[in-house]
Amino acid sequence: MATTLRDLLIQRAARLQGRPALTTPDWGTLSYAQLRNRVEGVAMGLLATNPPSAVFCATGTPWDWAAELAAAASGLAWEPTGLIIPPEVLGGSRFNDETGRGLYHAREQLVGPATPFTSGLDHAGLMTRLRRLNVQLGWDHDTRVELPLEQLGDAPLRAALWSALYAGGHAVLGPARWDPQAFEEIWRG
Numbered sequence: 001m002a003t004t005l006r007d008l009l010i011q012r013a014a015r016l017q018g019r020p021a022l023t024t025p026d027w028g029t030l031s032y033a034q035l036r037n038r039v040e041g042v043a044m045g046l047l048a049t050n051p052p053s054a055v056f057c058a059t060g061t062p063w064d065w066a067a068e069l070a071a072a073a074s075g076l077a078w079e080p081t082g083l084i085i086p087p088e089v090l091g092g093s094r095f096n097d098e099t100g101r102g103l104y105h106a107r108e109q110l111v112g113p114a115t116p117f118t119s120g121l122d123h124a125g126l127m128t129r130l131r132r133l134n135v136q137l138g139w140d141h142d143t144r145v146e147l148p149l150e151q152l153g154d155a156p157l158r159a160a161l162w163s164a165l166y167a168g169g170h171a172v173l174g175p176a177r178w179d180p181q182a183f184e185e186i187w188r189g
Contacts, residue, residue, distance in 0.1 A: 004123040005072035006111045009036055012168050016141065020170040024062040024149065032168075035066075042070035044100030045089035047107070054082030058153050062173060063090040065152065065161055074104065075111035078118040119187045129186050130166040133159070137182060143169030146176035155187050156180035 002008040012021070013036035021035040030038065042063075046055065054077035057067035067085050071078045088094040113124035121129075139145075145164055151157045152173065160183050164171040 003113045003127065004111050004115065005069075005117060005126065006075070006108070006123075008127070008166060009039060009069055009073055012036075012165060016168050019141065019168070021165070022062070022065070023170065023172040023174070025174055027062055035069075038066050039069040039073060040104060041091075041096035042066050042085075042089055043074045043104050045094035045097045046070055046076065046085065046100065047074055047103040048094060048097035048100035051076060051103075052083040053077060054079040055085050056080050056082040057085040057090070059090065060150070060152060062149075062152075065158075065173075066090070068158065069165075072117055072123070073107070073111070075107050075115050077116050121187070126162070126186075127166075130162055133163050133182070133186060134167050137163065137167075139163060139167035139169050141168040143167050144172065145169060145178075146172045146174070147178055148176045149173040151180075154180070156183035159183035159186040162186075 002011050013032045016032040018031050018033065020029045021032040023029040051074065055067070055071050056079060057064045067090065068078050111123070113122065115123050117123055117126055143164065145160060147157055147160055157180065160180070161171055163183065
């Protein structure tokens with residue numbers, strides 16, 4: 001069982017390789033294997049040159065979600081006060097930077113359950129909250145959830161994306177109406 005957010009991404013991609021993970025207007029539908037590749041490309045760009053301890057991305061595009069996953073997989077904190085991830089890492093010239101490959105793989109030994117992630121939560125704390133939330137929601141591999149892309153930076157929507165990943169479901173970002181109520185408390189202590 002996954003004990004870190006990094007393990008969660010890797011395990012979902014290994015088990016659900018060809019299943020749809022994320023659909024966006026700009027990217028179409030990414031399978032779990034494709035999502036992992038996109039996330040690891042961002043992670044390699046982040047780690048290629050003196051990575052900060054905290055990062056953030058608020059472009060209003062699906063790159064924000066890929067960047068948040070990359071931060072978690074790299075053991076970096078996701079905080080609004082962190083270094084803003086530059087565009088060259090988000091599909092630009094530093095995306096999938098080979099200089100970061102070894103550093104990314106070395107992080108496997110550094111990212112543990114107690115690694116801080118966001119809002120006073122470490123990896124284990126968020127995993128526990130996701131487990132509880134998914135039991136409450138009844139989400140699983142057959143779940144398909146439509147989420148409003150324009151709310152990508154909102155905490156409840158981020159929680160819904162994490163929950164869909166945890167469940168192995170399919171998140172669809174685009175024009176959508178949804179009720180964020182179930183996701184409003186996940187980031188609060």
